[in-house]
Amino acid sequence: MSGLAAAIAARDPDLLPSRRDEDWRWTGLRELIRFVPEPSPVGETLSAGPWAGVHSDELLVVNGRPLNFPGLIQIGPGDRPTAQLRFISTADAGSHAPHIRIVVREGADFTLLESYEGAPGGAYVASAELEIDLAEGSSLTRLILADEPDDAVSVSRADIALGAKARLQQTVLATGARRQRFETHIAHPGQGANVRLDGAYVLAAKLHSDQTTVVTHAGEGGVTNQLTKGVATDQARGVFQGRIVVKPGADGTDARMGHHALLLSDRAEVDAKPELEIYADDVQCAHGNTVGALSDEAIFYARSRGITEPEARVMLTAAFLGEVVERIEHEPAREIARAWVEAKLGALGR
Amino acid sequence: MLSIQNLHVSIADKAIINGLSLAVPAGEVHAVMGPNGAGKSTLSYTLAGRAGYEVTEGSATLDGEDLLALSPDARAARGVFLSFQYPLEIPGVPALTFMRTAMNAQRKARGEDEISAPDFLKRVRAAAANLRMDMEMLKRGLNVGFSGGEKKRMEILQMAMLEPRLLILDETDSGLDIDALRIVSEGVNAMRAPDRAMLVITHYQRLLDYIKPDRVHVLAKGRIVASGGPELALELEREGYDKYAAAA
Numbered sequence: 001m002s003g004l005a006a007a008i009a010a011r012d013p014d015l016l017p018s019r020r021d022e023d024w025r026w027t028g029l030r031e032l033i034r035f036v037p038e039p040s041p042v043g044e045t046l047s048a049g050p051w052a053g054v055h056s057d058e059l060l061v062v063n064g065r066p067l068n069f070p071g072l073i074q075i076g077p078g079d080r081p082t083a084q085l086r087f088i089s090t091a092d093a094g095s096h097a098p099h100i101r102i103v104v105r106e107g108a109d110f111t112l113l114e115s116y117e118g119a120p121g122g123a124y125v126a127s128a129e130l131e132i133d134l135a136e137g138s139s140l141t142r143l144i145l146a147d148e149p150d151d152a153v154s155v156s157r158a159d160i161a162l163g164a165k166a167r168l169q170q171t172v173l174a175t176g177a178r179r180q181r182f183e184t185h186i187a188h189p190g191q192g193a194n195v196r197l198d199g200a201y202v203l204a205a206k207l208h209s210d211q212t213t214v215v216t217h218a219g220e221g222g223v224t225n226q227l228t229k230g231v232a233t234d235q236a237r238g239v240f241q242g243r244i245v246v247k248p249g250a251d252g253t254d255a256r257m258g259h260h261a262l263l264l265s266d267r268a269e270v271d272a273k274p275e276l277e278i279y280a281d282d283v284q285c286a287h288g289n290t291v292g293a294l295s296d297e298a299i300f301y302a303r304s305r306g307i308t309e310p311e312a313r314v315m316l317t318a319a320f321l322g323e324v325v326e327r328i329e330h331e332p333a334r335e336i337a338r339a340w341v342e343a344k345l346g347a348l349g350r
Numbered sequence: 351m352l353s354i355q356n357l358h359v360s361i362a363d364k365a366i367i368n369g370l371s372l373a374v375p376a377g378e379v380h381a382v383m384g385p386n387g388a389g390k391s392t393l394s395y396t397l398a399g400r401a402g403y404e405v406t407e408g409s410a411t412l413d414g415e416d417l418l419a420l421s422p423d424a425r426a427a428r429g430v431f432l433s434f435q436y437p438l439e440i441p442g443v444p445a446l447t448f449m450r451t452a453m454n455a456q457r458k459a460r461g462e463d464e465i466s467a468p469d470f471l472k473r474v475r476a477a478a479a480n481l482r483m484d485m486e487m488l489k490r491g492l493n494v495g496f497s498g499g500e501k502k503r504m505e506i507l508q509m510a511m512l513e514p515r516l517l518i519l520d521e522t523d524s525g526l527d528i529d530a531l532r533i534v535s536e537g538v539n540a541m542r543a544p545d546r547a548m549l550v551i552t553h554y555q556r557l558l559d560y561i562k563p564d565r566v567h568v569l570a571k572g573r574i575v576a577s578g579g580p581e582l583a584l585e586l587e588r589e590g591y592d593k594y595a596a597a598a
Contacts, residue, residue: 295438296401297438298438298440300400300401300422301434301437301438301440302440302448302452303399303421303422303423303426304398304399304400304422304423304425304426304431304432304434305423305426305431305448305449305452305455305456305508305512306423306426306427306452306453306455306456306459306512307423307451307452307455308421308423308455308459309421309423311451311455315443315448315451316440316443318442319440319441319442319443319491320442322442323441323442
């Protein structure tokens with residue numbers, strides 16, 4: 001159980017992660033939350049979720065309670081289903097901490113369309129924990145759209161264990177909250193297993209979004225490819241912490257991590273900490289991290305062709321984030337993700 | 351059409367253009383030639399409205415309208431087109447998307463309807479064929495991985511699509527081999543029209559073998575120091591700019 005989930009269960013703020021904890025230095029919660037709110041009441045679902053356009057089953061977790069499934073998702077050997085998993089918070093100021101377990105059996109191929117949704121004005125404190133097992137040769141595509149209220153505090157943590165030759169493709173698209181964090185911990189066995197771990201954030205006002213990943217390569221011949229991109233304006237704050245650990249014996253690991261951010265205002269902030277810890281030989285590891293502004297030259301070039309400045313900015317930022325969206329292989333989901341990102345960018349600065 | 355009077359331009363308080371006057375009537379092609387550092391690119395960027403180019407004196411009008419008071423995109427909507435010496439690469443924005451966005455932005459600014467997707471594609475195909483450009487290239491990020499010649503062709507393709515009234519070509523011949531120069535020049539010549547004016551800015555006479563100017567102006571130290579017919583370009587090619595640079 002994470003610190004936040006424990007704090008919610010015990011209603012004890014002293015259990016909250018603090019910015020004095022190295023892994024929470026930019027997203028400390030103990031300094032923010034003096035009282036853990038009461039448990040959220042039973043709630044009802046919101047209207048259609050952001051993935052509604054993809055033909056799929058809908059699994060609902062409302063105010064921390066699984067509504068129409070037992071909190072366990074099992075995908076049988078060789079099955080290829082698609083499901084929406086909607087974490088919905090309708091409580092104005094409640095707290096909840098659901099725990100969901102997902103088991104994907106041998107050779108199955110599961111597309112999980114996850115969303116984090118809150119009723120407008122919600123000031124809930126939520127922790128979502130997912131425990132995911134991917135059996136040998138199975139595949140999980142996990143795509144996340146997070147669109148939560150400005151006053152929410154929301155942390156989602158997934159612990160994902162892969163079997164040999166398993167494949168994980170994850171993309172987190174987030175717009176932040178009072179504090180929002182997506183944490184992904186991956187136990188990577190090598191042995192032909194392949195991980196794509198991507199994210200993007202679009203942040204305005206004083207919103208905060210944190211994407212933290214830890215990938216531990218424990219066996220030979222594993223591949224991890226990671227790309228996170230973000231845009232922050234106003235006084236928003238983006239956080240990226242990416243750690244890749246290559247354990248002794250995990251030879252032949254190929255791990256790449258990139259984080260690139262655009263700051264669209266002087267008061268926006270992006271904090272990034274890419275870390276590679278390598279204890280094996282013969283590995284290929286690389287990381288790149290950049291934070292910059294839109295190119296004035298590119299904006300002028302577009303304007304000289306008649307494109308207005310706001311339109312040029314949206315076009316160039318959409319192209320910047322587009323690289324992350326393009327890596328989503330599932331076509332209907334990719335189109336939804338693309339439209340979602342463009343809508344969020346179009347709304348910046350309004 | 352284009353009328354520039356006593357134009358003074360500074361960049362970071364350094365005077366680059368010093369009292370330049372020039373008139374290009376509709377239907378004519380005027381060449382502006384000059385040595386490096388004469389202010390050729392400053393002139394083209396000033397007309398297009400680039401930030402940092404401060405006009406301290408003088409005027410530039412298009413059909414009587416003050417260009418200098420307009421934003422770069424408003425100038426484009428009124429028909430100004432600058433073909434860049436170094437066109438930018440824009441990763442993630444396919445050339446087709448970029449052109450269609452630009453066309454529709456200009457149409458919107460003029461109060462016209464957007465172009466339909468089929469009409470747009472029909473026109474792009476025809477224009478690209480004239481410039482011997484592969485449609486597949488236009489689906490990739492604008493100018494990303496293009497050779498120097500391909501980038502210049504891309505500029506002319508955009509010009510053909512946007513149908514500007516005032517065409518400013520900034521060193522369009524730089525980086526082109528003879529074949530590309532011929533194709534690009536054919537593209538430019540195809541746009542000559544009675545209601546269009548062109549300003550061809552170049553260091554070398556070579557381009558003017560392909561794009562025949564009606565008038566040639568010599569720019570030195572930020573001013574026009576001599577004007578004449580096409581024979582002036584040939585004289586510059588033979589004798590160089592020394593005489594004019596000294597006089598300026």
